[in-house]
Amino acid sequence: MLDAVSKADVLIEALGWIRQFRDRIIVIKLGGSVMEDPHALGHLLIDIVFMETVGMRPVVVHGGGAAISRAMADAGLEARFIQGRRYTDAAARDIVERVLATETNEYLAERIEQFGGRAAPLNFRTTNVLFGERLTLDGANGEAIDLGYVGDVTRVDRATIDNLCYAGIVPVIPSMCLDAQGEKLNVNADTAAQAVAESLGAEKLVFLSDVNGVRRDKRDAETLIHSLTGSEALELIKSGAIDSGMIPKVQACLDTLDRGVRKIHIIDGRQRHSLLLEVYTSSGVGTEIIKDPA
Numbered sequence: 001m002l003d004a005v006s007k008a009d010v011l012i013e014a015l016g017w018i019r020q021f022r023d024r025i026i027v028i029k030l031g032g033s034v035m036e037d038p039h040a041l042g043h044l045l046i047d048i049v050f051m052e053t054v055g056m057r058p059v060v061v062h063g064g065g066a067a068i069s070r071a072m073a074d075a076g077l078e079a080r081f082i083q084g085r086r087y088t089d090a091a092a093r094d095i096v097e098r099v100l101a102t103e104t105n106e107y108l109a110e111r112i113e114q115f116g117g118r119a120a121p122l123n124f125r126t127t128n129v130l131f132g133e134r135l136t137l138d139g140a141n142g143e144a145i146d147l148g149y150v151g152d153v154t155r156v157d158r159a160t161i162d163n164l165c166y167a168g169i170v171p172v173i174p175s176m177c178l179d180a181q182g183e184k185l186n187v188n189a190d191t192a193a194q195a196v197a198e199s200l201g202a203e204k205l206v207f208l209s210d211v212n213g214v215r216r217d218k219r220d221a222e223t224l225i226h227s228l229t230g231s232e233a234l235e236l237i238k239s240g241a242i243d244s245g246m247i248p249k250v251q252a253c254l255d256t257l258d259r260g261v262r263k264i265h266i267i268d269g270r271q272r273h274s275l276l277l278e279v280y281t282s283s284g285v286g287t288e289i290i291k292d293p294a
Contacts, residue, residue: 014280021279022055024203025165027261029193030108031063034208034269042111044208047275048170049117056279057165060119060172061196062108063189064100071099083137085147088186093149096186097124101174109172119170122160124184129157130177130192132185151177151185153192156199194252198259204279205261207249208269213287214250216241226284229292230254250289257291264289 028048034040051058065086069079072095080087088096101123112119122129132151136144164171173196175189190207197205214236216223228236233250236242242250253264267274267286277285 013282017280018054018056021203023057025057025059025197025200026051026204026206026279027059027061027193027197027200027202028206028208028275029061029063029189030208030269031065031189032208032269033210035062035064035104036066037270040270040272042115043272044269044275045108045111045117046115047273049112049115050276051279052117052168052170058170059161059165059196059200059202060108060170061175061189061193062100062104062172063175064104065189067104068096068099071095082145082147085135085137085150085188086186088148088150090149093184093186097176097184100186101176101184105172105174109170112170112172117170118168119172120164122171122173124176124178127157127160128178129160129171129173130175130187130195131155131157131179132177132187133179134183134185149183149185151179151187153177153187153195156196158199161196161200190249190252194256194261197261198256201260202262204263204265205253205256206265206267206275206278207253208274209249209266209286210268210270211266212268212271212285213266214242214246214289218243218246225287228287228289230257230289231292233289253289257289262290 048058072079077092105121105123109119109121130153132153135147135150135152139145161171175187175192177185177187179185212221212224214225237247256264265278265286265288267278274285
């Protein structure tokens with residue numbers, strides 16, 4: 001009986017959050033090691049089905065870097081990176097389209113439906129919703145560095161995504177876009193998720209990471225910071241507590257908050273049901289980043 005009562009207490013705790021977030025959009029960026037772990041991915045997709053079932057409107061934006069790298073190796077193509085960005089020639093772009101925008105995209109939608117949800121793969125064979133332009137980087141002398149078929153999202157087809165969400169269907173969006181000439185371009189999955197969240201005015205944008213969030217000591221998981229304002233995050237960058245690869249992620253989060261997204265979450269996607277625990281419990285299991293109070 002005590003065990004049954006404790007389960008009821010958990011449901012009651014979740015009830016307030018379920019009511020608060022009913023009809024609100026949450027954009028979930030899938031990628032990294034969670035995509036390589038079938039069990040972790042399965043638990044995450046079940047969380048997404050739960051969210052849609054209780055009235056939230058989840059939107060999935062995904063990458064697929066490891067699968068792309070394996071497919072390129074099988075084709076005898078060597079991955080090349082410039083300033084941390086994958087250089088994409090025509091042959092590599094075709095592999096990205098096949099692995100990311102078709103195989104992985106449709107697999108994720110199929111898994112969501114296997115768990116009892118409804119999902120729509122939004123790729124070049126169905127309905128593309130991301131549009132953009134070629135991305136170049138600034139060289140050491142100010143020259144433009146070409147990245148091949150790599151793009152940046154400039155427009156999101158919000159109407160299509162909204163219509164699916166209102167119909168109780170989870171949109172599943174690969175991180176590729178079309179430019180004005182109809183060329184297919186590879187897009188960084190983090191920036192694609194940010195563009196989608198900003199366009200939809202999302203309540204939340206969740207990044208699934210290999211760490212449990214922002215820590216005061218990056219080597220100690222027990223120093224997790226559950227909630228950060230923008231100014232607090234900048235202070236942690238200045239002090240060195242946030243460093244290395246976490247800096248651009250946190251800075252991108254702050255930019256996204258300035259463009260209308262209410263909260264950003266960084267959580268460990270490998271933890272079982274981390275998505276539900278972060279959204280529907282009072283303490284959460286990751287880091288939420290919010291704007292400074294007015």
